[in-house]
Amino acid sequence: MTAYDVLIVGAGHGGAQAAIALRQQKFAGSIAIVGDEPDPPYERPPLSKEYLSGDKSFERLLIRPVAFWAERDVALLLGRRVTTMDPVAHTVATDTGETLGYRHLIWATGGAPRRLVCSGHDLVGVHTVRTRADADRMRAEMAGVAGAVVIGGGYIGLEAAAVLAKAGKRVIVLEALDRVLARVAGEPLSRFYEAEHRAHGVEVRLEARVACIEERDGYVAGVRLADGEVLACEMVVVGIGIQPAVAPLLAAGADGDNGVAVDGRCRTSLVDVFAIGDCALHANGFADGAAIRLESVQNATDQAAVVAKALTGMPVDYDAVPWFWSHQYDLKLQTVGLSIGYDRLVVRGSPAARSFSVVYLKGGAVIALDCVNATRDYVQGRRLVVERSVVDPAALADAATPLKELAG
Ligand code: FAD
DSSP states (O other), rough: OOEEEEEEEEEHHHHHHHHHHHHHHHOOSSSEEESSSSSBBBSGGGGGTTTTTSSGGGGGSSSSOOHHHHHHHEEHHHHHHSEHHHHHTTTTTTTSSSSEEEEEEEOOOEEEEEOOOOOOSSSSSEOSSSSSHHHHHHHHHHHTOOEEEEEEHHHHOOOOOOHHHHHTTTTEEEOSSSSTTTTTSSSSHOOOOOOOOHTTOOEESSSSSEEEEEETEEEEEEEEESOOEEEEEEEEEEEEEEEEEHHHHHHHTOESEEEEOOTTTTTTTTTTTTEEEEEEEEEEEGGEEEEEESSHHHHHHHHHHHHHHHHHOOOOOOOOOEEEEEETTEEEEEEEOTTTTTTEEEEEEEEEEEEEEEEEETTTTEEEEEESSSHHHHHHHHHHTTTTTBBBHHHHHTTSSGGGGGGO
């Protein structure tokens, strides 16, 4: 059995950044990353954007060039999945029959896309977008597709819809709630994106209920709605969230449920086991301490840094400011903070001019901003979020006043 000082499970964003940060902190012990995908760590965000559209090659998605890992003495054990772990023996077992030992384990497995449960959910032509393989399958089929139905009006679904619409496909977005982006953004942002997609020829259907996927000769032929209407299409993209990939950890006794519970230093309830990224359920100060999972590059990177510091004798608590982005058409959305629990919002700038920000307030304090083609607000608004500045809403609404002039 090979044992490592640090064994990282998951060769995605968090796993890669943990190894990079450890070496940056001069960690001299052995490091291995076990990953179930065949590729070295790569960035996922372009999978629903520039990679899906063919504007970016896979090589440009790599988090580090292939040679980097050997140069930094980080073993990449790819194409194998950790199926069980033994927290007492400090070992994990893989689906290829190996047992690997660890002194410290970092669990960075992200999540698996939620799938539909109705009939037809597994037909050829039904896609999720989580891995390179997913995006490659979609790209390979796209040429033969005239119509596509996107199920789920969250960021990934809307980004995929934008790529498909730009490629000249007939696109319908089905959203179960009464507005797109309902779980992550305020109504002005939802209505803006709904209108943008419509302006690009996308049909957006709200409060839509999917009954099943219709089949013809083993392929997708359409989506049947609960009221019996069938929307003919050759491709279905399902973007309805993820299920954190934590089963082996929970089976080994780690606390958690929707994710694995971690403390302020990303430690799970199992000795010497950390968890980071999309799968880590943590108390977030920007959500008033509520236990949440964040699905963002920022969170994966910053939690990786927290673990690297803990393992190199410089422990710090995780308190990074959340930020996120989304690209659709020529719209660049940048968000900072978390809008969870806001009680008031202010629109600053002009949605009609396609450059504006939504500022979220709670108890009078700024807690988050969603900035559309408004990078200056995004950069300057960060301080308002960090300081939870109490600002007059009328001043926030005045786009002529730079946000930096409103900071305490
Ligand atoms: P991942 O990067 O998903 O890595 C986890 C890895 O672990 C995967 O390779 C997985 O296959 C592997 N794995 C799982 N279980 C096991 C196991 N048992 N054994 C071995 N390996 C395992 N974030 C942004 O901030 N901005 C964006 O615009 C944005 N766009 C996105 C678009 C798409 C299409 C997707 C899918 C994500 C996007 N995200 C975006 C989210 C961001 O990519 C994730 O938050 C980030 O990748 C999380 O890193 P992670 O390490 O937690 O998980």
